[in-house]
Amino acid sequence: MARWQPNAPERLVVAALDLFAERGYESTTVIDIAERAGLTKSTFFRHFPDKREVLFAGGGSMADVLAEGIAAAPDTAAPLEAVAHGLDAVGREVFVPARRAFATKRQTVIAANPELREREALKGIDLTAAMAGALRSRGVSDVASRVAVQLGALVMKIAYERWTGTDEGEEFGDVARQALAEVREAGALSLA
Amino acid sequence: MARWQPNAPERLVVAALDLFAERGYESTTVIDIAERAGLTKSTFFRHFPDKREVLFAGGGSMADVLAEGIAAAPDTAAPLEAVAHGLDAVGREVFVPARRAFATKRQTVIAANPELREREALKGIDLTAAMAGALRSRGVSDVASRVAVQLGALVMKIAYERWTGTDEGEEFGDVARQALAEVREAGALSLA
Known part of the structure; x- marks a missing residue:
């Protein structure tokens, strides 16, 4: 043995x-x-x-961290704000500064290969399912939770691209909050 | 031969x-x-x-119809409204009434099989890429087009579920406009 x-x-x-x-x-x-x-x-x-x-180990635990962060958001938080609490938790527990160099290299490898890009996209679907479940547990209605999940997934994607794409050493949670502000602004225009 | x-x-x-x-x-x-x-x-x-x-033949032509519908939207249309014009075009040219029974059966088959659900999700990614490209051609900024694409994809998904899930015979374009109104409302709350 x-x-x-x-x-x-x-x-x-x-x-x-x-x-x-x-x-x-x-x-x-x-x-x-x-x-x-x-x-x-x-x-x-x-x-x-x-x-x-x-390259996709640990995807399940990220979904758990995200869902727990959403569950722990204040009761008064609007759906997208609750998702932002989930992203804060991901920044504290998963996308920690020590992981950034690894994540950057991983991102480059994935971008170069169609099969890996597909697999990454499917992992994204698991994450959105975790977000949706956590929001429904907060009593958010079906359409409202789906909207918040779509916008939250976009914030997460933009933040991950930026966090892995620079040498600046910004924390993931801060990058995500900035992306959230931009998505909010663009969302307000888009819904006009 | x-x-x-x-x-x-x-x-x-x-x-x-x-x-x-x-x-x-x-x-x-x-x-x-x-x-x-x-x-x-x-x-x-x-x-x-x-x-x-x-089960996935014709995915490319749907992306084309969607992109052409977005391109043909009035210059004054906000990004999500432009996507709605794309969905109108899909209703006129792809999800026509004669196709509904087929689409409903297809949806049931896909829902029952994880491999097919994955493939369907990947087709959705191609559609979002087509929407994003069409919006950028209209001069919509990166984040704004990504937000409109996320919300537009959700509208399309909800509309497709509803259109295939009833015997009522409503037109896809009408179902999509109703879903858009709900997503707008939920979006406004979610962004609060």
Whole structure:
């Protein structure tokens, strides 16, 4: 039986991302990733079903953080403001400053590959489902929660693009609040 | 050389949808579909790469109709109003009354299968890209066009659910205008 490998999932994620960035996603195999991480192929498959999923680990926990942040918003918060509380929580617990360099590299790898872009888009759908569920639990009506989710997802996407696209070291929560202000303003014009 | 088969793509689409509804998507093969349509497997593969794509034919032309409708909106139309003109065009040219029974059956088949739901979500991404491009051509700024696209996509989704979900025979354009009014109202509250 294989002995326990400390931090195996993290090491595999880092190795995979480095290899995807160096050689391209298509040209990297699971064996390459395991070797770079100093682990075996069977250790890889204990943690991930395939090389693609290495880049999407933790998606479920982000949905949970988002939903919990929305649930914890003050009762008086309007739907989109409640979503903003969810994004604050994501900034505190997931998109922490130490993760920015990793997230930036990941974003570049994903942008270069259509299959990865599709998978990322589907992850986005899971996140919107989590937001919608959290808003409904707050008693927000169906159409109102769907509107807030669409706008909240856009704020999250813009904030993620900006947070990973600069070297400025701004905190995700601040970038998200700025994006929210712009989306609010554009939304008011768009609804006119 | 195979002789030309009149309406082969349409016959294959109808046969596939009937079989998916009767037996389930998983249990239907390309050979089953071709046989039901009175055509050969090689005719099937001249028109579609696999059984899944039978349900997603014509997605590109819908994106074109949407984009052209947005481009044809009056210069004075706010971004979301321009998207509404795109949805009017979709109602006139794609989601015509004669198509409603088909669309309803298709919707039921897709809802029952996770792989089809993913593919449908990805088609939605193509449609939002078409909307975004059409709005930018109107000179709408980046954030404003993204907001209008998010809300427009939601209007389209709600309208499609309602249009396919009733026997009332309402026109898609009317259902979309009603959904737009609700999204506007909810948006105003959400942005508060």
